[in-house]
Amino acid sequence: MGEEILINFTPMETRVAVIENGMLQEVYIERVDKKGIVGNIYKGKVVRVLPGMQAAFVDIGLERAAFIHVADLLPNGVAAGEERTAPEPGIATLLREGQSLVVQVTKDPIGTKGARLTTHLSIPSRYLVFMPESDHIGISQRIEGEEERLRLREVVAQALAEDENLGGGFILRTVSEGVDAREIRSDITFLVRMWGRVQERMKTAKAPQVIYEDLPLHMRTLRDMAYPEVERVRIDSRETFQAASEFVSSLVPEITDRLEYYPGERPIFDLYNVEEEIQKGLGRKVELKSGGYVIFDQTEAMTTVDVNTGAYVGHRNLEETIFKTNLEAATSISRQLRLRNLGGIIIIDFIDMEDPEHRRQVLRTLERGLEKDHVKSKVTGVSDLGLVEMTRKRTRESLEQLLCEPCPQCQGRGSIKTPETVCYEIFREILREARAYNTDTYLVLAAQSVVDRLLDEESDRVADLEEFIGKTVRFQVEPHYTPEQFDVVLR
Numbered sequence: 001m002g003e004e005i006l007i008n009f010t011p012m013e014t015r016v017a018v019i020e021n022g023m024l025q026e027v028y029i030e031r032v033d034k035k036g037i038v039g040n041i042y043k044g045k046v047v048r049v050l051p052g053m054q055a056a057f058v059d060i061g062l063e064r065a066a067f068i069h070v071a072d073l074l075p076n077g078v079a080a081g082e083e084r085t086a087p088e089p090g091i092a093t094l095l096r097e098g099q100s101l102v103v104q105v106t107k108d109p110i111g112t113k114g115a116r117l118t119t120h121l122s123i124p125s126r127y128l129v130f131m132p133e134s135d136h137i138g139i140s141q142r143i144e145g146e147e148e149r150l151r152l153r154e155v156v157a158q159a160l161a162e163d164e165n166l167g168g169g170f171i172l173r174t175v176s177e178g179v180d181a182r183e184i185r186s187d188i189t190f191l192v193r194m195w196g197r198v199q200e201r202m203k204t205a206k207a208p209q210v211i212y213e214d215l216p217l218h219m220r221t222l223r224d225m226a227y228p229e230v231e232r233v234r235i236d237s238r239e240t241f242q243a244a245s246e247f248v249s250s251l252v253p254e255i256t257d258r259l260e261y262y263p264g265e266r267p268i269f270d271l272y273n274v275e276e277e278i279q280k281g282l283g284r285k286v287e288l289k290s291g292g293y294v295i296f297d298q299t300e301a302m303t304t305v306d307v308n309t310g311a312y313v314g315h316r317n318l319e320e321t322i323f324k325t326n327l328e329a330a331t332s333i334s335r336q337l338r339l340r341n342l343g344g345i346i347i348i349d350f351i352d353m354e355d356p357e358h359r360r361q362v363l364r365t366l367e368r369g370l371e372k373d374h375v376k377s378k379v380t381g382v383s384d385l386g387l388v389e390m391t392r393k394r395t396r397e398s399l400e401q402l403l404c405e406p407c408p409q410c411q412g413r414g415s416i417k418t419p420e421t422v423c424y425e426i427f428r429e430i431l432r433e434a435r436a437y438n439t440d441t442y443l444v445l446a447a448q449s450v451v452d453r454l455l456d457e458e459s460d461r462v463a464d465l466e467e468f469i470g471k472t473v474r475f476q477v478e479p480h481y482t483p484e485q486f487d488v489v490l491r
Contacts (some may be wrong), residue, residue, distance in 0.1 A: 009237035024277040030217035037216035045207040059207035064114040072118040127176040130191035134169030302345035334369025343394025441491040
């Protein structure tokens with residue numbers, strides 16, 4: 001079984017699932033009131049320049065100001081994609097507060113961080129990415145045939161040479177492999193015209209204002225992800241299917257016969273247990289078929305992945321057990337990174353292996369699994385501590401950040417204090433109050449589990465405390481209190 005793409009549309013949100021060999025590999029979610037803005041072009045206003053960080057904050061009309069680093073600014077005389085030969089100038093010489101600036105979003109706002117910006121503008125189409133400020137012709141690294149790479153480069157170069165009105169640089173995308181020269185030229189013409197409209201809006205727009213918006217999720221999916229290996233694209237909304245059919249017939253005609261409307265009574269995401277896999281993707285622990293398991297811990301700085309044998313005891317010896325667990329974990333990790341959309345620095349702690357050949361095979365299995373990833377990643381190898389270090393480009397929120405929020409009880413720690421710990425905190429607070437104020441009675445307001453422990457296991461200590469301070473302590477359950485919350489009231 002090859003690849004399938006499922007598109008689930010509701011008035012509130014659009015969800016896209018990428019299925020490979022019957023298993024969910026990636027999921028994309030776009031909500032009406034929280035659309036992704038990567039690729040959008042804005043006319044913004046510089047609100048703060050930070051020379052110490054060589055960066056600036058730019059107001060593009062969002063809740064939080066966006067961030068741009070000096071390396072993402074396009075100085076005069078340097079085209080996008082070119083390497084600078086001279087040192088980067090200071091940010092203060094390039095920007096000033098109140099200045100208008102045309103920028104493009106490269107990363108969505110994530111957590112407390114604003115969007116990341118660049119002035120290296122680009123506009124994508126089906127086969128190409130247009131870079132108006134460059135004259136570079138690049139080709140996707142996924143296109144490996146040298147003859148095909150040369151052919152594609154010549155098609156673009158010839159089109160630019162024949163029409164002096166065509167300018168800028170282009171990157172040929174993976175789906176351009178084997179495509180007729182006429183279709184690529186048509187894409188070039190479309191992109192140049194689109195850029196002309198963007199330029200017109202630049203002249204009249206007032207900061208902060210959006211100048212160019214990328215397509216909605218389901219259209220982007222058809223444009224960017226309908227590779228030749230995708231057998232079919234199923235859509236469960238008739239209106240969305242009709243709009244997609246019109247879009248495909250004009251821009252991506254080669255996938256017209258792969259587009260299907262799904263009218264079934266059973267929800268489309270239930271076909272391959274997508275809902276269940278999404279729920280698993282929100283958990284810390286991923287069970288392996290062998291009995292081992294993998295733990296994912298996502299923090300603001302990095303994601304750590306820990307592999308354990310769990311209930312798997314193997315059949316031969318310890319080294320073989322560890323090797324098989326690590327192999328299975330490597331395959332699972334490469335899939336989970338895509339499913340959870342984990343980005344940034346990722347540290348993987350495989351179980352220690354003595355055999356260098358085993359370590360090589362596990363690392364190769366991980367790299368082979370990442371080859372199918374649409375997001376750029378880089379495995380740097382094994383550190384001196386035996387940890388696999390890698391990075392994965394982060395452009396949008398992870399699945400957890402998109403669907404979840406910090407727990408109000410533990411504030412995102414992932415654990416809460418035991419009732420015993422809270423009881424002892426209450427005792428210390430009563431002692432502090434007794435030294436500071438003179439009263440006859442103390443009333444403790446706390447959660448049910450804490451009051452139950454105070455009246456049962458800690459009752460002897462409560463009696464000792466009352467005798468020590470010479471006051472009465474009473475307890476009252478507050479049903480709306482979290483397990484860690486309490487108040488000591490003077491009566």
